[in-house]
Amino acid sequence: PSAHFWAAAALRQQRELGDAAKLFATVAERWPDDPKAAEALLAQADCEHEEGEFKTERRVLEKLMTRYPDSNAAQSAKPRLKKK
Secondary structure, rough: OOOHHHHHHHHHHOOOOOHEEEEEHHOOOOOOOOHHHHHHHHHHHHHHHHHHHHHHHHHHHHHHHOOOOOOHHHHHHHHHHHOO
16 A cells, blocks of 8 residues: 555656546555555545546545544545535
């Protein structure tokens, strides 16, 4: 999971946002108990936002809040959801 997470982060740095979002989603789906899973969903939402995919961003943030409500990532997502 860590290798996938950091590969996604590298793709995001290269502005390959669609591929980065897919790889971040893979981390959360394949390894939901990994410590990086919540952060992966938040990063996926960031990529979706940067791509202008606002409905997808909202769905990802909602998934993050449902699956990992006590995570630091969820605390970051909460105010973003209120704005949507």
